[in-house]
Each structure stands twice: as structure tokens, then as C-alpha cells.
Amino acid sequence: MSIQWFPGHMVAAQKKAAETMEFTDVVIEVLDARMPGASQNPLIKDLSLARQRSHLKVLNKSDLADPKITDQWINYFNKLPKTKAVAISCKKANEPKKILSICRSLAPHRGSSLKPLRMMIMGVPNVGKSTLMNSLLNRRIAKVGDEPAITKQQQRHQINDEMILIDTPGIMWPKIEDEMDSYILAANYAIGKNAYFEEDVAEKLAEILLSKYPALLRSRYGLESTSIDSIGLIEYIAKKKNLKLKDKSYDLLKASTILLNDYRQNKLGRITLESPNVKKIDSPY
Structure with missing residues (x-):
């Protein structure tokens, strides 16, 4: 069942985003490079389509993602109409600056003092929109944190006489149809903690890691065999770290939390949880 x-x-x-879209030239959709498909919000697609706006997909946190799969996603998105894609890390000072020049190319009829280029940053929670906003404005104007939904109100900022940037709160959609998408979103802090059980999310994460990154699991946990299933991996972590409850049984919740935190804190290595060749996306954006 989906979260x-x-x-x-x-x-x-x-x-509010729907109202602002009327006065927007370019939609900057920030995605998490570790989950470019799951972090696409269909509501953003619908709003963009309704107004026929140019679309820039920013694969943020690319320093945490598998670079080979990031390249695959960039190639995939760049084949879509009225769409450009770029991978960045806001930790690297110069990389966010690419965004402004790409937005200019997507709306060449705008970008003067008489007709400023109007850009709106959108995305699901915790993909790094606020960090990106701070980088583009060269000052800290937005709160940054690991918890989703920190930004609650839309904010308008003047970059210069020729560019206007509008920051929006992280927006999910009413019903997540794809079960695995919901667990991938939860693993990346895009969903509030009160909406899921960590053991369930860790189990789905383990399933993906065993399939795609067994070598990283061997390196981190000393795993001798990756022929085990996802629950087996969590049990192995509990045994390896001697995590026991009062009744002497193994603490699978604590082991699940360790796996999730190791992934979230990049202690396993550079990981992308989905590839475009296996991800079903019907969006033209």
C-alpha cells in the first residue's frame, strides 16, 4: 500500500501556484538526483501544461547520486518538448549559476528591464529548493533543513532589474499511485515522518540496494552474501551491531533506522534509486 x-x-x-503560473515564464522544477522520477510532482506537470510554460528540471544533490544514472536522466529529460535538464550540487558555489543562463535561453523574449524574466521554483518537499534559492540570491533568505515542508508561503524576490524569482512551498499531490514511489520519497525525507513506519521504508530501501548496489552494502556492513532478502539485510545489520531488545530478540527498528540514516547521510556511497529505462513516466514535461 502506498504511503x-x-x-x-x-x-x-x-x-496559489496555479494563480502565479499565469505570470511565470519558466518553471524551475527541483528534483532530487537520487530519485528524479519519484520526485516529479504531477500537479506541477499539469500546471505547466495548462499555461504551456517552458520547463527546467534541476537534478539537485547530484553529488550524492550515481553519476552514470544521472547522465541517463539528463538525456531522458532533454528529449522532452520545451524542457531542459541540468544536474547540480548547491554545495558547489558556481553550479547553481547555470540555472539563470538556461532560463534565459528558454524564454528569450523576456529578460529586460521592461520585461523581466519571471521564474518560479517548484518541487516536492526537501529536494533543496530553499538552498537553491539562497544560492541564486547570494544571501540566506529561506530556511533550510532536513524536515519536509519548512517553507509554508510563496516568496517573491528580485534578482536584478531583469530577473524575478518566486519560491514556492514544497508541494505533494493528493494521492501517490505508485507504491514504490511513495517509499522512495519517504526514504529521502520528502514525506513527513508521521505518515510511515521506518521499518517498512527501510525494507523497501534494502530491496533496491540489494538489487542495484550490493558492493556498497558489502563495503559498509561487511556483508558476505547478497543473496539474502530485504528483511534478511535488516536482520543482518541488527546482528552485526548487536542490537537487542530486553527480551534478547534483535531490534529491527533500530537496525532499520541505521540503514535509512546511512543512506540519507551518504555513508553508503553515491546512490540513485531509480533509472529512466525502468521508470514509467507519461509526462511530456
């Missing part, structure tokens, strides 16, 4: 999370403030944020 569902759509807090009430997101309804208002969605409505």
Missing part, C-alpha cells in the same frame, strides 16, 4: 501525505497547507499552496 499518503498531503498536509492541509499544501492545498492553499497548490492554488
